[in-house]
Amino acid sequence: MSGVGLLSFANPRGVVALAAVAVLVLLYLYDRRRRTIPVGTLFLWQQIPSPARERQRFRPEPLFWLQLLALTALIVALLRPVLEGAAPPPTGAPLVLVLDVSASMQAAESTGSRFAEARRRAAARIAALDPADDVLVITAGTRPTVALRWTNDRAVLRAALEGLSPDDTPTDLAPALELARGLAGERPGTRIAVFTDLAPEASGLDPAARARFDYVQIGRSDDNLAIAAVTVSAPPFHGPTDTTVTVDVRNYGRTTREVVLDARVGGAPWARRGLTIAPRATEHVLLTRPPASGVLQLDLASDDALAVDDHATAWIGPGAPLDLLLVTDSRELADTFGEIAAAIAGSRVEVMSRERFESAPPAGRRVALLDGFVPATVPLATNALYVAPPAGNAVCPSRGRREDAVVVDWDADHPALAGLGALQALSVTGASELDATEWGAPIVLAAAARSAFPLLIAGERNGRRTACLGAELGGPLASSDRVPLLLLTLATVRWLAEPFGPSALVVETGRPVLAGAGPTTPITGTGIEIVGEPPVVTAARAGIARLGPPGGERMVLANLFDDRESDIGRNDDGEWPATIQDAPVSPARRGRPLTLWVVAAALALLVVEWAAWRRTQVRR
Amino acid sequence: MSRAADGPPESPAPAAPGAVGGALAIEARTALGIDDLHRFDGLALHVRRGMGERPGERRFPGRAQASGVEVESYSAYTPGDDLRHLDWNAVGRLDTLVIRRFTAEREVLFHLLLDVSASMDAPPADGKLASARALTLALAYIGLAASDAVRVTCLGDTTTTSPVYRQRRSALAVARLLAGTEVGGRLALGAALEDYARRHGESGAAFVVSDFMTDPAEVERGVLALQARRFEVHLLHLIGASELDPAGSFTRGVLVDVETGALHPMTLTTAVAARYREVLEQHLAALRAVAERTRCSYSRYVAGSDLAAFVAGDLAAHGMVRRR
Numbered sequence: 001m002s003g004v005g006l007l008s009f010a011n012p013r014g015v016v017a018l019a020a021v022a023v024l025v026l027l028y029l030y031d032r033r034r035r036t037i038p039v040g041t042l043f044l045w046q047q048i049p050s051p052a053r054e055r056q057r058f059r060p061e062p063l064f065w066l067q068l069l070a071l072t073a074l075i076v077a078l079l080r081p082v083l084e085g086a087a088p089p090p091t092g093a094p095l096v097l098v099l100d101v102s103a104s105m106q107a108a109e110s111t112g113s114r115f116a117e118a119r120r121r122a123a124a125r126i127a128a129l130d131p132a133d134d135v136l137v138i139t140a141g142t143r144p145t146v147a148l149r150w151t152n153d154r155a156v157l158r159a160a161l162e163g164l165s166p167d168d169t170p171t172d173l174a175p176a177l178e179l180a181r182g183l184a185g186e187r188p189g190t191r192i193a194v195f196t197d198l199a200p201e202a203s204g205l206d207p208a209a210r211a212r213f214d215y216v217q218i219g220r221s222d223d224n225l226a227i228a229a230v231t232v233s234a235p236p237f238h239g240p241t242d243t244t245v246t247v248d249v250r251n252y253g254r255t256t257r258e259v260v261l262d263a264r265v266g267g268a269p270w271a272r273r274g275l276t277i278a279p280r281a282t283e284h285v286l287l288t289r290p291p292a293s294g295v296l297q298l299d300l301a302s303d304d305a306l307a308v309d310d311h312a313t314a315w316i317g318p319g320a321p322l323d324l325l326l327v328t329d330s331r332e333l334a335d336t337f338g339e340i341a342a343a344i345a346g347s348r349v350e351v352m353s354r355e356r357f358e359s360a361p362p363a364g365r366r367v368a369l370l371d372g373f374v375p376a377t378v379p380l381a382t383n384a385l386y387v388a389p390p391a392g393n394a395v396c397p398s399r400g401r402r403e404d405a406v407v408v409d410w411d412a413d414h415p416a417l418a419g420l421g422a423l424q425a426l427s428v429t430g431a432s433e434l435d436a437t438e439w440g441a442p443i444v445l446a447a448a449a450r451s452a453f454p455l456l457i458a459g460e461r462n463g464r465r466t467a468c469l470g471a472e473l474g475g476p477l478a479s480s481d482r483v484p485l486l487l488l489t490l491a492t493v494r495w496l497a498e499p500f501g502p503s504a505l506v507v508e509t510g511r512p513v514l515a516g517a518g519p520t521t522p523i524t525g526t527g528i529e530i531v532g533e534p535p536v537v538t539a540a541r542a543g544i545a546r547l548g549p550p551g552g553e554r555m556v557l558a559n560l561f562d563d564r565e566s567d568i569g570r571n572d573d574g575e576w577p578a579t580i581q582d583a584p585v586s587p588a589r590r591g592r593p594l595t596l597w598v599v600a601a602a603l604a605l606l607v608v609e610w611a612a613w614r615r616t617q618v619r620r
Numbered sequence: 621m622s623r624a625a626d627g628p629p630e631s632p633a634p635a636a637p638g639a640v641g642g643a644l645a646i647e648a649r650t651a652l653g654i655d656d657l658h659r660f661d662g663l664a665l666h667v668r669r670g671m672g673e674r675p676g677e678r679r680f681p682g683r684a685q686a687s688g689v690e691v692e693s694y695s696a697y698t699p700g701d702d703l704r705h706l707d708w709n710a711v712g713r714l715d716t717l718v719i720r721r722f723t724a725e726r727e728v729l730f731h732l733l734l735d736v737s738a739s740m741d742a743p744p745a746d747g748k749l750a751s752a753r754a755l756t757l758a759l760a761y762i763g764l765a766a767s768d769a770v771r772v773t774c775l776g777d778t779t780t781t782s783p784v785y786r787q788r789r790s791a792l793a794v795a796r797l798l799a800g801t802e803v804g805g806r807l808a809l810g811a812a813l814e815d816y817a818r819r820h821g822e823s824g825a826a827f828v829v830s831d832f833m834t835d836p837a838e839v840e841r842g843v844l845a846l847q848a849r850r851f852e853v854h855l856l857h858l859i860g861a862s863e864l865d866p867a868g869s870f871t872r873g874v875l876v877d878v879e880t881g882a883l884h885p886m887t888l889t890t891a892v893a894a895r896y897r898e899v900l901e902q903h904l905a906a907l908r909a910v911a912e913r914t915r916c917s918y919s920r921y922v923a924g925s926d927l928a929a930f931v932a933g934d935l936a937a938h939g940m941v942r943r944r
Contacts, residue, residue, distance in 0.1 A: 037870045040739030040748075040863070041833035042877040042884050044903060048895050201880045229818060248814075280837045282814070284848050424674045480686070480702055563811045 007081055010593075014078035020071055028064055066609035073602035083592040093189045094134045094150070096180045097122050098213075099164060100196035101139045102171035103509070103565045107197070107219055107305045114219040115166045118195035121216060125193055126157055136183060137161070140176030140196070141540070142169045142510035146183075167527065168308045168542040169510030170562040171196070174204030177213065191578065197568070200576055215576040222569025224252045225259050225302045226309035228282060229561055232296070232316060236419065236494045237344050239319045240293035247285040247298055247312075251277035252567045260301040263287055265316060266294030293318040295504065295544060295557065308542055309566045313557040315504040321346035324493055325382075327357045328371035336477045337369075340490075367496045369489075371473060383465040383496040385489070388432050388472040396457065396468035398432040405431045405446040405470075407455060414443045416458050416467070416495035417488075426484040431455060432470040440466065444488070456492065465496050504555040505537060508562070512536045521548060528556055657761045657791060659928050664766035665759065666942040667728050667825045667852055676727025677767050688722025695719050729769045729784065729822055731851070732756050734798070735830035736776035737807035742878040743869060746860030751923035752829050753798040755856065758931055759827055760785070760794040766944060771820075772797055775812045777805025806879040809834050813842025823850035827940075831858045836906040843914045853916040854940050857907065860923045863900070867893055 039045065099122060105115040126135055135157055137148040148160040173196060184190035192212065196203070197219040200210055229248040234240070251257050256278050263270040268291055275283050290296070293316050300310040322344050326337050334351040341349040352362075358375050365381045374393035378384050389396035407426040410417055417423070423444065431446060433453045440459025445452050458467040469492065477486040507513045509527075515535040527541025539545070539558035546553045560566075667678070684692045686702060694707065697717030710718040734756045740749045756772060763770040765788050772794050774780040782797050809830060826846050832839055832855070839855070846853050862869040867888060875884045886892070904920070911918035917938045921930050935941040 036874045036876045036883075038742040038744075038878045039875050040742045040831055040860075040878065042875060042880070042882055043833070043835070044896070044899050045875055045884050045886060047899050048886075048892055201882065207881055228814075231818070280835075280841065282841060282844065478700075563808070563814075 007083060007594075010080040010082050012079065014075065014080070017075045017078050020075065021068065024064075024067060024071055063609065063612060066605060066612060070602050070605035070609055073598055073605055077595050077598040077602060081594040081598060083594055093191050094136070094184075094187045095125065095129060096184050096190055096192045097125070097135060097137045098173075098176050098180050098192065098194040098196075099137065099139050099147075100171060100173065100194075100198065101141045101164065101166045103166065103168045103308050103560050103562070104171070104197050104219075104306065104568050105166040106168075106308055107221060107224070107568045109219055109221055109305070113166075114197050115164075117218050118216070119161050119164065121218075122193070122195055123158070123161060126154065134187070137164075138176055138180050138183075139164060140171065140173050141167050142172050142538075144176035144179045146179075150187075167509070167540040168558070168560050169540055170560075170565050171198060172204070173198055173202075177203065177205055177209075181209075181212065197570065197573075199570060199572075210576075211579040213576075214578050217570070217573045217575070219568065220570055220573055221305045222253045222567075223255075223305045224309070224566055224568050225257055225277065225300055225304050226250050226252065226306070226566040227261075227298055227300060227312040227559075227561075228309075228563065228566065230296075230298065230312050230314045230559070232314050233419075234317055234319060236491060237319065237322050237347070240316050241289050241291075243290055243293075243316050243319070245287040245290070245296065245314065245316070247287065248282055249275055249277065249285060249300065250282040250566070251279060252569060253304075254279045254569070257302075257304075261285055262299045262301060264297045264299075265290045265292050267297075268292060270296075290316050292316075295555065306566065306568055309560050311542065312559045312561075313506075313542075313544055314559075315506055315555075315557060317503065320497060322349065322490070322493065323347065323367065323497065324349045325362065325366045325368040326351045326371070327354055327368060327373075329354055330371060330474065332475075333371060333473055333477075336473075336486075339478065340486075367493055369493065378464075380464070384467075385492055385496060386466075386468045387489070388430075388470065389434075389468055391432070395437075395461070395466070396432075397435040397437065398470065399435060399453075400433055402431050402433045402448040402453070404429060405448040405453075405455070407444060408447045408452060409445040410456075411441075411443040414441075414458065415498070416456075416492050417443060418491070420487060420491055423484060423488065426488065427481075428455070428471040428485065430472045430474075432472075434468055434470045437468075440468070446470070456488065458492065458495065465498075467492050467496060504557050506557045506559070507537060507539050509539045509542050509558050509560045510562075512538045515547075527558075657758070660758055660762050660931060661765060662944055663762045663932065663941050664944045665728075665730055665763050665768060665825065666939055667730075668939075674727040674729075674769070676725060676769075678726055678728050680724040680726060684721035685724045686719075686721070688725050690723040691720050692723040693721045695721055727769050729771060729824035730759070730763045731816075731820065731824055731826040732759055732770060732772045733813070733816065733826055733828045733830075734772065734774050734801075735807060735809065735828075736774045736801050736803045738804050738878040739807075739831055739833050740858070741803045743860065743862055745869070746862050746923050748831060748858050748860045748923040749803050751921070751927070752831075752858045753801075754927055755858070755921060755930075756827075756829055757791070757795050757798055758927060761788075761791040762931070762941065764788045764791055764794075769824075770794070773816065774798070774801040775807055775809070775816070776801070776803065777807075779812070779816075808838065810838035810841035810845075814845035817842075817845040817849040817851065821849065825852040825854065827854045827856055829856045829858060831860070831863075832907055833863075836903070836910050839907065840910045840914060843910065843916055847914060847916070853914070854938075855907070855911055855916060855918045857904075857918065857920040858923055859920055864922065866896060 099118055105118065107114050109117065111117055132152055134150040134152045136146065136150050137160055139145045139147045147164060148157065151157065177194065180192045184192050191214060193214040193216065195216045195218065197217065199217060200215050203210060227247060228250040231246040232243060234243040247261065249261060256276065258274065258276050261273045261275060270290055271287050273285055277283050296314040296316050298312045302310050304310065322341060324337065326334060326349055328334060328351065337349045341347040354373050361379050363379050363381065368382050368384045369387060370384055371387050372390065374386055374389050374395050386396045389398055391398050391400050405428050407423050410423050428446065434457055436442065436454065437457055439461040440457040442454030442457050444456035446455035455470045456467065460466065469489065471485055473489065475482065505513065505515065513536065515530060515537045527539055528545045529538045529540065537556060539556060542558050542560045545556045545558065547556060548554060679690065686705065697706065697719045701719045705720045707718045707720050734752055740752060760770045760772060764785060769784050769786050771784045772782040780801055782794065785793060813828065843853050870888060873886065875886050908918055917940055919934050919938045919940065931941055
């Protein structure tokens with residue numbers, strides 16, 4: 001039961017009837033023929049102050065005040081007021097705290113970081129509660145997390161708040177607010193306080209839903225420079241010195257900034273560029289001829305408000321030369337690959353007949369091109385490309401041979417086809433019509449008379465990378481007509497060889513990515529989570545982490561490339577208290593009911609209002 | 621698959637665009653009937669740069685290549701050159717192996733980027749969205765009818781990207797895509813164009829259809845990102861009648877920003893209307909300045925006005941469209 005002094009209310013839920021006051025005001029405003037006009041944007045109109053604010057001011061007539069009094073009396077009657085013999089005990093309400101822990105909360109303001117300010121205000125909010133009131137804490141990053149279940153132990157609460165820190169991830173506030181509403185529903189009367197640097201309009205909830213939250217927006221500074229994107233382009237079978245890197249550096253502030261971009265590869269200096277970036281502009285920096293392969297570390301020497309996006313990492317692969325086991329009985333094909341090996345420095349092509357391969361397959365980590373046949377067994381460490389597989393085999397099922405097929409479609413995003421841009425010119429005189437497989441996906445489609453079929457299938461089979469190419473490699477591959485087929489074959493071989501060299505998994509913070517084959521146990525670095533089957537990697541912290549046992553480890557390079565997080569500038573901060581609140585459940589208490597008296601007062605006011613209205617009618 | 625073709629080469633010949641069911645529903649949402657598309661026959665999208673990788677019918681002088689139709693230049697023979705292109709007359713006269721080089725003939729991929737954020741449907745009476753859909757469909761049809769490749773992308777709360785279309789009959793698929801796209805949400809145009817440029821490495825010509833009701837610096841940011849990826853950029857500005865002259869739509873009320881929900885009370889007096897025209901002119905001048913700075917073309921289309929006249933008149937005058 002809630003009350004003020006000696007007056008309490010037996011039906012506090014009736015407070016929702018106060019909405020009728022808003023209805024009355026709305027009806028009054030409607031009567032003044034006010035209306036809303038949707039416009040695409042306000043940024044033009046906001047440069048024009050309305051000249052008629054005086055006339056729009058709310059100045060109701062006396063009749064309105066009488067109607068309001070009568071309505072208020074009826075609402076009070078609905079609350080069933082009771083006159084108590086003694087003052088009621090102090091009451092409070094449970095509280096759900098929602099703290100934004102996204103990267104932008106690390107931004108520095110004049111009073112410290114945004115997150116420190118949010119934590120300070122949350123602690124003040126807890127201090128204002130009744131000691132018996134329970135509190136629940138939710139953090140909002142890319143997904144919501146209950147950081148602390150319901151408790152009224154203030155020491156535990158303080159420790160929990162001190163233990164929280166912002167991640168390096170983007171924000172998704174709406175799910176956290178929905179979770180808070182769901183958990184608050186367990187305890188009627190619970191208030192929900194949200195501490196974030198997002199404007200209420202950017203919270204993902206409509207205004208009606210937001211009205212249930214005490215919304216606190218923190219932060220104003222827009223002083224931020226960021227590495228917004230990094231693109232690494234590496235030609236196949238070339239050394240790392242032919243790799244190029246494009247770095248997008250963006251100024252999110254409203255003043256021109258000068259900054260130095262420093263690039264290091266494997267700890268060794270590579271390049272250092274001074275940049276002058278106009279407000280809200282992006283500089284695209286091209287870096288060429290890296291000194292070595294390895295982890296590329298990019299740093300902006302900046303003293304801006306948000307440090308996490310001033311650093312980025314990427315991977316420059318070693319670019320291993322061609323190393324191929326060619327299993328074929330075709331002398332011509334062997335000669336062709338011999339010429340290719342001679343043309344690419346450091347390459348090696350070992351040719352072997354089918355019969356010899358089937359009797360004694362070589363061991364070791366190799367990429368094998370199996371021309372026109374599918375052996376019963378392939379060594380465990382061999383990643384195989386089956387070319388023109390015969391009908392009836394179990395690995396690359398095919399429905400026979402087709403003549404004069406042309407490529408009609410391909411998955412340009414598949415890493416095996418990275419850098420290929422001329423597949424539309426590929427026509428094959430003879431091809432095996434492959435069937436779909438469970439282990440792989442068709443990444444190149446061809447069409448012949450009246451049907452389309454997979455020409456190249458790639459995937460993982462029994463833990464090894466495997467590919468099936470329907471095209472036959474007979475004839476002079478180096479002729480201009482067949483160069484696209486040769487390039488497709490070499491690109492597939494390169495993809496098959498990838499797991500044998502050092503590599504790194506490059507991810508964006510907060511975005512789940514398939515881990516692929518290899519070790520999945522973090523050994524160094526923080527903020528890496530790997531769950532599920534197949535394993536999925538999610539990074540909460542930007543930087544470098546290592547997975548797996550020593551010796552067989554691989555790196556995870558996590559970056560924050562999120563425009564919304566880096567664009568930290570806000571027009572305003574402030575607090576928006578909840579305008580809709582569930583009333584707490586309170587036990588009935590004895591006292592002298594006043595409902596009838598209040599109803600009588602309401603009726604009397606209605607009579608007075610009716611009389612006043614009659615008088616105005618008579619005058620007119 | 622990111623580059624879906626229109627189908628196997630032996631697929632049946634294209635049907636007449638008007639003979640397809642569902643056309644009425646599409647027409648209702650695009651303000652352009654499928655039959656009306658024939659008005660744009662004989663036109664082609666003009667491009668100065670944006671040469672693609674795939675062989676096509678567009679000629680790009682100055683980019684000589686090893687094979688083709690039109691001889692552009694000669695070069696000394698080097699091992700690996702196609703012997704069919706040796707100029708035997710020159711060999712006879714000069715006793716030197718000379719190879720013919722040909723004018724590059726490539727396909728141009730036209731990226732039609734349509735803004736479908738909530739502002740494109742405000743106020744609804746202006747019909748900006750229907751006009752934008754009609755303009756996009758007309759451009760797609762012109763491109764497809766001229767044997768160019770077209771990809772349509774709707775930029776909104778969620779980005780919808782079509783496959784690459786290459787056949788005239790695919791205009792119906794484009795119309796269905798446009799008619800099926802729901803308007804809504806908030807769009808940061810600069811970031812969206814940057815993201816598009818990052819995800820689509822194949823160069824070409826990009827037509828950005830939007831009301832550009834945003835900070836011109838955002839537009840410039842997006843244009844520069846597209847140009848960094850070697851796109852030739854054209855800005856097509858959709859503007860509603862009530863945006864040009866708000867006096868016809870209200871005199872007093874509360875303006876609501878459909879994307880942010882922000883409110884702004886306003887009474888439209890003569891002085892306010894004059895000031896609004898001034899502010900709008902400044903905004904339009906800023907957009908034109910962005911186009912001049914970035915050397916991209918810019919054209920403005922008032923929603924609901926004659927589309928055929930705009931395409932064959934304004935766009936042709938700005939060099940975006942030409943007669944075949």
